[in-house]
Amino acid sequence: MAKIVSLVTLLTVFSFTFFPADHRSSSAKVAELAHIATDSVNAKAIATLNQIIMLLINATNPNRKQALQDYVDNHYSIIKASIRIAIDAIVKGNPKFAVTSATDAANEAQSCGNGFANPFKSPITYSNKVVYNLSFVLKSIASLLL
Numbered sequence: 001m002a003k004i005v006s007l008v009t010l011l012t013v014f015s016f017t018f019f020p021a022d023h024r025s026s027s028a029k030v031a032e033l034a035h036i037a038t039d040s041v042n043a044k045a046i047a048t049l050n051q052i053i054m055l056l057i058n059a060t061n062p063n064r065k066q067a068l069q070d071y072v073d074n075h076y077s078i079i080k081a082s083i084r085i086a087i088d089a090i091v092k093g094n095p096k097f098a099v100t101s102a103t104d105a106a107n108e109a110q111s112c113g114n115g116f117a118n119p120f121k122s123p124i125t126y127s128n129k130v131v132y133n134l135s136f137v138l139k140s141i142a143s144l145l146l
Helices: 002-017 023-027 030-058 062-091 095-111 125-144
Strands: none
Touching: 030 062, 030 095, 030 125, 062 095, 062 125, 095 125
16 A cells, blocks of 8 residues: 555656656556656756766866766766666566666766765756656656566
8 A cells, every 4th residue: 555655646746747748648557657757867867968068068177077077977878778778678568677777877867976075066966866866756667567
């Protein structure tokens, strides 16, 4: 029962935040919600990567440049590896790999910011938090498919 209540809460928050913009959500089943979630993680990770690249282009401090380059690597990994694997896993009906990939994406997003002396002052803290949260939602939805 607790799992159902948690799922309802999670999906309610997710649906009010992301589903209204996605026409597929109105009649989606769990597998379709997982696909929408992967699309959401991917879109936010791409937007964050673009933000990081712009910051990197304008960075002059070598330490800041290195931290931003690490961010680029992390988000590239999220986009090119974790989310691609999650999408393939959901499409092919293998949610175990989607759960693992979503966890990897969340960990990559969470690790961003460690290159700054004060991670809370990272210029992309908010964007990383959104990627992390979306990855966690994806993991939770994909877990329901197990």
